[in-house]
Amino acid sequence: MDGIPPPVPEDQNAAPLYLKAAQIIEDRDKQFFEKQGRPGDRGERYDIDFSQPVDLARLSAMVRQDADVLELLRRATLLPKCRFDTNWEDVLGALFPHYAKMRRVARFLRTATIEAALRGDPTEALDRARIGFILSRRMLGEPVLIAQLVAWAIDGIVARGVMCVVERGVVPEDAARRLAEEIAKDDLIAAHARAMQMERAAGLWAFEQMRRRPVWVGTVLGNVTSESGLRLWLWKLWGNVGRPLLYANELVYLDYMEQAIQAAKLPWREGAWRQMQAAEKIPFWAPLARLVTPVFTRVGQKRDRVIAARAMLVTALAIEVYRQRTGHLPASLVALKAEVPWAMTQDVFSGHDLIYRPRDGGYLLYSIGPNLKDDGGKPLIDQKRALGQVVPQVVKDPNAGDLVWLPQLWRSKPRS
Numbered sequence: 001m002d003g004i005p006p007p008v009p010e011d012q013n014a015a016p017l018y019l020k021a022a023q024i025i026e027d028r029d030k031q032f033f034e035k036q037g038r039p040g041d042r043g044e045r046y047d048i049d050f051s052q053p054v055d056l057a058r059l060s061a062m063v064r065q066d067a068d069v070l071e072l073l074r075r076a077t078l079l080p081k082c083r084f085d086t087n088w089e090d091v092l093g094a095l096f097p098h099y100a101k102m103r104r105v106a107r108f109l110r111t112a113t114i115e116a117a118l119r120g121d122p123t124e125a126l127d128r129a130r131i132g133f134i135l136s137r138r139m140l141g142e143p144v145l146i147a148q149l150v151a152w153a154i155d156g157i158v159a160r161g162v163m164c165v166v167e168r169g170v171v172p173e174d175a176a177r178r179l180a181e182e183i184a185k186d187d188l189i190a191a192h193a194r195a196m197q198m199e200r201a202a203g204l205w206a207f208e209q210m211r212r213r214p215v216w217v218g219t220v221l222g223n224v225t226s227e228s229g230l231r232l233w234l235w236k237l238w239g240n241v242g243r244p245l246l247y248a249n250e251l252v253y254l255d256y257m258e259q260a261i262q263a264a265k266l267p268w269r270e271g272a273w274r275q276m277q278a279a280e281k282i283p284f285w286a287p288l289a290r291l292v293t294p295v296f297t298r299v300g301q302k303r304d305r306v307i308a309a310r311a312m313l314v315t316a317l318a319i320e321v322y323r324q325r326t327g328h329l330p331a332s333l334v335a336l337k338a339e340v341p342w343a344m345t346q347d348v349f350s351g352h353d354l355i356y357r358p359r360d361g362g363y364l365l366y367s368i369g370p371n372l373k374d375d376g377g378k379p380l381i382d383q384k385r386a387l388g389q390v391v392p393q394v395v396k397d398p399n400a401g402d403l404v405w406l407p408q409l410w411r412s413k414p415r416s
Helices: 015-036 053-057 059-065 067-078 088-093 098-118 122-140 145-168 173-184 188-212 215-221 230-240 243-264 268-280 287-292 299-326 333-339 381-386 407-411
Strands: 355-359 362-367
Touching (some): 015 067, 067 122, 098 122, 098 145, 145 299, 188 243, 188 287, 188 299, 243 287, 243 299, 299 362
């Protein structure tokens, strides 16, 4: 209960505005496809193939039609708090239908950002992207792990719009600084740690249910379908004779979660090994501890990929500002920071600066990525796939390569 977001006065709550915007987008999508038909697997009007002139030609008209949506989202960013109507007291049964809706809003903002950039209004484009990062922060504020995953997904969606702005080569300094300052407000590691504490609380609630209602375990496992029968009798026996073993499972769970929470407070490079060691320590005789415990091993890696991507995004904006001020690229990230102090140059995976190399009138910018070694700026497997590059069917190490700043990714059309 301590972790549940407190009630928010209606006049301070951004959630209803976000939901209203999402509903308008959904309704107009339905109306559009009722008239036009649904080509292929396209589920939304804004499933745009940016390599197709026909799609680009109708982009501005669609965004103009949804000007009221943009206005709702702008108003939502001005409100100080955001609390969606979630029945948190259901604990493991709580539902979060707004998460899919917010991802839909993020896809709209990504396309609206690209539309403004292609129209030659980078200031408006970056301001629209800023709305998206504020939406991401609203999700970070919900203390459950799935909310963090949604926030990180929104980051990746909105970042594609910023990539388009950078690739166009005109970055207004004031708008770039505003976006950088907005991004700098977030602490993804602290939000992740809070969510892990909430996960632990939910697990303790589950063990309490097992003690009070042994049949609940069978219901969760799908083994008990009625209040009678041999299986129910066995679960009742578990609730009495087997209670010491139940407590032993709970202690194993608490030990694992404590290590996982401490690991969540650290960058992946420092905390990953603790999570993996803790996961290996759950003994075979503690199946309920394993049942209640989610798999956290790669969550820290996913979070730090978002942190690194944010750093590269802000650094790329700063590089363009530097180039516009001086007429040339910075010689190093040290020179960049001296000229543009709001640049975010630290690589969370190395603990040092991102790797930056000017070349051929452009530059290479990358993080060493989750394998924690410098692969010379070769993109990660999933980045290659997004760019349409050929990737061997059998990939021995999905973390091979570096997390590279690739602004041309905005043209790719994977559904986020």
